[in-house]
Amino acid sequence: MEHLKVNGVYKNFGEFTALEDVSFSVSKGEFVCLLGPSGCGKTTLLRIIAGLEQPNKGAVMMNGKDITHLPPAKRNFGIVFQSYALFPNLTAFQNIAYGLKTRKMTKRSIREKVHETLRQVNLEHIADRYPAQLSGGQQQRVALARALALSPDFLLLDEPLSALDAKVRVELRNEMKRLQKQLGITTIMVTHDQEEALSMADKMVVMNNAELVQSGSPQEVYEYPLTPFVSDFIGTVNFLEDASSLRAIRPEHVELKTELRENSIPVSIENMEFRGGFYRMMLKNKINKQARYLFADVSAEEYKKEQYELGQTIYMKFQESGMMHFTDYPVQSKPLVSSIS
Amino acid sequence: MITAVKTLLGYQETVPQRTSSSGQWQRLLIVCMVVGLFTFIVLPVIELMERALQNRSGEYIGLENFFTYFSSPSLFQSAYHTVTVAVITTIISVGAALLYAYAIERTHMKGKTFFTYMALLPLFAPTMMYGISLIYLFGNNGVITTGFFGTLEDWFGIGEWDFEIYGLKGIVLSEVIFTFPQAFLILKVALSTADQRLYEAADTLGASKLRKLFTVTLPNIKYGLVSAIFVCFTLSFTDFGAPKVVGGQYNVLATDVYKQVIGQQNFSMGATVGIILTIPAVIAFVVDQIIQRKKEGGISSKAIPYKTPNNKRRDRLYTLYCLIVSGMFLLLFGAIVAAAFVKVWPYDFSLTFRHFGFGNVAGDGLKPYWNSLLVSSITAVVGTFLIFLGAYLVEKSRYMKVIRKISYFLSILPIALPGLVIGLAFIFFFNQQMFQVPFTSIEFMNPFNWLYGSMTILVLANLVHFYSVSFLTATTSLKQQDKAYESVSEAMDVPFYKTFARVTLPLSLPAILEMAMYLFVNSMTTISAVVFLYSPDWKLASIAMVNMDDAGDIAPAAAMALLIIATNILVRTLYEVASRFLFKKTYAWKR
Ligand SMILES: Nc1ncnc2c1ncn2[C@@H]1O[C@H](COP(=O)(O)OP(=O)(O)O)[C@@H](O)[C@H]1O
Ligand SMILES: [Mg+2]
Numbered sequence: 001m002e003h004l005k006v007n008g009v010y011k012n013f014g015e016f017t018a019l020e021d022v023s024f025s026v027s028k029g030e031f032v033c034l035l036g037p038s039g040c041g042k043t044t045l046l047r048i049i050a051g052l053e054q055p056n057k058g059a060v061m062m063n064g065k066d067i068t069h070l071p072p073a074k075r076n077f078g079i080v081f082q083s084y085a086l087f088p089n090l091t092a093f094q095n096i097a098y099g100l101k102t103r104k105m106t107k108r109s110i111r112e113k114v115h116e117t118l119r120q121v122n123l124e125h126i127a128d129r130y131p132a133q134l135s136g137g138q139q140q141r142v143a144l145a146r147a148l149a150l151s152p153d154f155l156l157l158d159e160p161l162s163a164l165d166a167k168v169r170v171e172l173r174n175e176m177k178r179l180q181k182q183l184g185i186t187t188i189m190v191t192h193d194q195e196e197a198l199s200m201a202d203k204m205v206v207m208n209n210a211e212l213v214q215s216g217s218p219q220e221v222y223e224y225p226l227t228p229f230v231s232d233f234i235g236t237v238n239f240l241e242d243a244s245s246l247r248a249i250r251p252e253h254v255e256l257k258t259e260l261r262e263n264s265i266p267v268s269i270e271n272m273e274f275r276g277g278f279y280r281m282m283l284k285n286k287i288n289k290q291a292r293y294l295f296a297d298v299s300a301e302e303y304k305k306e307q308y309e310l311g312q313t314i315y316m317k318f319q320e321s322g323m324m325h326f327t328d329y330p331v332q333s334k335p336l337v338s339s340i341s
Numbered sequence: 342m343i344t345a346v347k348t349l350l351g352y353q354e355t356v357p358q359r360t361s362s363s364g365q366w367q368r369l370l371i372v373c374m375v376v377g378l379f380t381f382i383v384l385p386v387i388e389l390m391e392r393a394l395q396n397r398s399g400e401y402i403g404l405e406n407f408f409t410y411f412s413s414p415s416l417f418q419s420a421y422h423t424v425t426v427a428v429i430t431t432i433i434s435v436g437a438a439l440l441y442a443y444a445i446e447r448t449h450m451k452g453k454t455f456f457t458y459m460a461l462l463p464l465f466a467p468t469m470m471y472g473i474s475l476i477y478l479f480g481n482n483g484v485i486t487t488g489f490f491g492t493l494e495d496w497f498g499i500g501e502w503d504f505e506i507y508g509l510k511g512i513v514l515s516e517v518i519f520t521f522p523q524a525f526l527i528l529k530v531a532l533s534t535a536d537q538r539l540y541e542a543a544d545t546l547g548a549s550k551l552r553k554l555f556t557v558t559l560p561n562i563k564y565g566l567v568s569a570i571f572v573c574f575t576l577s578f579t580d581f582g583a584p585k586v587v588g589g590q591y592n593v594l595a596t597d598v599y600k601q602v603i604g605q606q607n608f609s610m611g612a613t614v615g616i617i618l619t620i621p622a623v624i625a626f627v628v629d630q631i632i633q634r635k636k637e638g639g640i641s642s643k644a645i646p647y648k649t650p651n652n653k654r655r656d657r658l659y660t661l662y663c664l665i666v667s668g669m670f671l672l673l674f675g676a677i678v679a680a681a682f683v684k685v686w687p688y689d690f691s692l693t694f695r696h697f698g699f700g701n702v703a704g705d706g707l708k709p710y711w712n713s714l715l716v717s718s719i720t721a722v723v724g725t726f727l728i729f730l731g732a733y734l735v736e737k738s739r740y741m742k743v744i745r746k747i748s749y750f751l752s753i754l755p756i757a758l759p760g761l762v763i764g765l766a767f768i769f770f771f772n773q774q775m776f777q778v779p780f781t782s783i784e785f786m787n788p789f790n791w792l793y794g795s796m797t798i799l800v801l802a803n804l805v806h807f808y809s810v811s812f813l814t815a816t817t818s819l820k821q822q823d824k825a826y827e828s829v830s831e832a833m834d835v836p837f838y839k840t841f842a843r844v845t846l847p848l849s850l851p852a853i854l855e856m857a858m859y860l861f862v863n864s865m866t867t868i869s870a871v872v873f874l875y876s877p878d879w880k881l882a883s884i885a886m887v888n889m890d891d892a893g894d895i896a897p898a899a900a901m902a903l904l905i906i907a908t909n910i911l912v913r914t915l916y917e918v919a920s921r922f923l924f925k926k927t928y929a930w931k932r
Contacts, residue, residue, distance in 0.1 A: 071360060077832065
């Protein structure tokens with residue numbers, strides 16, 4: 001059965017529509033990433049699930065029961081805000097103990113619980129420091145520990161990693177994922193970073209302009225995006241458009257050859273980016289110069305073999321198996337890639 | 342009708358949520374707050390407006406009082422006088438304060454701390470004090486008028502001057518001193534944030550000094566300048582203390598209100614003049630709201646702080662200027678000290694403490710001073726708590742959005758009400774035996790009538806009078822705290838009052854200290870709001886000064902002024918010490 005379900009939620013701020021008919025569900029123990037560009041309503045949705053904001057219409061269900069009318073305290077979730085919202089005048093220990101104090105626990109069991117939680121996030125040594133004396137990553141983990149200390153049914157995280165620098169972010173990504181699996185706690189994490197979502201999520205929920213556009217496993221969403229927006233937002237994509245249809249293909253499904261063949265387009269190499277195991281080539285269509293840049297991935301081996309040079313003319317061909325077709329979408333006024341042949 | 346109002350205020354139907362008990366308490370407090378604000382601010386003002394539309398026997402006569410006022414040459418003349426005083430004061434005060442603030446913020450002169458405190462000195466005294474000082478310096482027997490009692494004539498053959506200090510000159514001088522610190526504080530803040538890049542750009546373009554003044558410096562401080570102008574104008578427009586003491590025959594609106602009410606018992610005309618008195622403040626209020634809205638997002642986060650270039654000559658000039666200004670302030674305070682301690686000015690210059698006995702003055706002795714101390718302390722403690730709680734609810738609660746918006750407006754409204762008007766409105770409101778529900782004949786007993794003549798009404802008047810500034814101090818501090826603190830607490834099922842006590846209050850302590858200090862100091866010096874409200878049992882120090890001055894006992898009035906100033910300086914010093922201590926104590930939080 002679904003652990004948590006969001007059912008047809010609407011939210012307006014005055015004239016402004018922040019959420020329009022959003023529905024999705026979360027299974028027990030699942031790690032769900034709520035992904036979408038900035039301002040699309042992710043935080044608002046999270047606050048509605050938490051009960052900190054009320055929807056204009058719709059319901060939040062838990063284990064099949066409607067909890068929309070319940071105040072936040074009765075929903076039993078832990079929450080970490082984008083700003084962490086650690087109390088600056090309390091030490092890490094006091095911050096984590098803050099919610100336990102109202103739970104009629106003995107001083108000793110509070111202390112034990114706090115230390116246990118600190119251990120889980122590897123921060124036992126900083127218990128007596130104030131938030132201002134901690135690094136960004138440590139602050140984030142204290143905020144996480146504060147949310148976990150109350151043994152919540154589910155965890156809500158609002159862009160918990162966005163304030164950190166890239167290296168710490170990747171480290172914490174793994175640590176959070178490990179902890180989540182270890183505790184088996186159902187988690188909804190908001191993010192605008194597609195890479196983060198792809199690498200962490202069991203299930204992705206993609207939003208745009210106050211609406212939910214697609215949900216599914218990262219592989220599903222990546223390989224079978226329902227709309228051009230999703231294909232573009234998650235990963236890199238080349239749009240191919242002719243009079244009646246819009247198609248798209250990912251760079252890894254593009255083949256590059258040095259000589260002309262059937263059904264291939266001549267392009268010139270504009271840029272070559274080393275990405276570790278492969279190179280990402282930025283290419284310019286030689287027939288239609290107004291078209292958007294095209295991208296193709298080349299394995300390091302092949303790159304070495306072919307000795308590509310900037311400005312060189314090569315020919316690209318699309319693997320039919322990797323082609324995505326968007327039927328319902330109107331053809332855009334400005335062609336992205338004009339007629340291929 | 343109700344739906345229309347709700348739509349206008351941005352109310353929207355949502356799925357209802359069961360409120361936790363913590364939320365119920367917040368709702369209750371919010372309702373209490375809005376009822377309190379409405380009762381003690383809106384109702385008295387409505388009462389005042391109604392009275393302005395009635396004749397002396399309580400019949401409704403429309404705008405007749407206003408016509409009478411403007412067609413009576415003597416009354417109309419005081420309106421003209423008041424504008425004259427306000428305009429001249431504003432020009433001098435803002436100009437002088439701008440130079441002074443510039444000296445503090447944009448030069449390398451020495452002794453800035455000393456000069457800053459000197460500029461704030463006038464905040465600690467009632468405005469009447471400047472009047473009294475001026476009389477001792479420039480009055481008929483003044484030190485300077487008589488050429489140091491003939492010394493100058495003996496030595497240099499220079500005779501006596503006649504400054505004609507009573508009248509326009511005396512009032513304007515007093516008001517300039519009174520408004521100077523306010524303008525200085527505003528302009529100091531405005532000048533403290535400048536973008537070095539703009540000056541560098543101007544230099545690159547070869548702009549002259551004058552050009553830079555008009556194209557960079559002035560536009561940069563324009564909001565501060567407008568603010569300072571409005572504050573000086575409204576303060577000098579509505580001040581009562583100085584014209585009362587040095588006004589002589591030069592009538593102004595504030596003294597008119599007093600004369601109409603106390604002298605002629607013509608409350609309706611008093612109310613009418615009171616409304617006229619409020620006009621500039623209301624205009625300032627509206628303009629300020631517009632400016633505040635425009636100002637947001639105006640400051641670039643990339644700005645580089647201004648680096649004052651070295652210039653010895655400039656520093657010397659500004660030092661000289663600051664010395665002159667502080668010298669004048671010290672002279673005024675010196676005159677008060679002399680007046681308070683000299684036996685019989687100007688005949689017997691031996692020193693005495695006898696003026697501090699206040700024995701022969703209506704037999705009140707030191708009682709008014711103790712009263713003032715008590716009223717100011719209660720105002721400071723109760724006011725700080727209530728106002729901070731109010732600001733907290735408005736800023737941090739998530740319940741009753743529409744009512745919180747209304748409360749915000751009511752909280753900043755009193756800034757537009759002159760003290761005299763608050764006092765007058767309070768008389769009408771509290772002195773009434775019965776209230777009538779508008780448009781009906783239903784009447785009921787005034788439940789607040791018993792407060793009339795009590796100490797509580799003095800505290801209430803002070804609270805309303807000084808509500809807005811304290812409220813804004815609290816709001817500014819609360820806005821700097823993450824709104825998610827409340828959300829986190831709620832999610833953890835911690836009641837709001839726990840987080841209020843454990844997190845919000847400690848984080849806001851500097852602002853709280855500032856509010857308490859502000860409320861205390863202003864309650865000690867104010868006259869205008871309480872002059873209509875005190876009873877013989879609850880005479881205050883500042884009012885005793887008025888009475889003594891009326892009776893010609895100027896030396897005891899000076900002594901009383903000195904007591905007030907000394908107390909305020911002591912409280913301010915305590916505030917500074919406490920602030921330092923707090924800063925050290927909380928250093929670890931901020932690293
Ligand atoms: N309390 C509010 N009042 C008015 N508008 C709001 C409020 N909260 C959010 N919004 C607006 O709703 C939109 C969605 O906000 P949010 O949910 O924070 O987006 P995200 O988290 O996806 O970046 C934004 O345009 C924001 O300006
Ligand atoms: Mg957000």
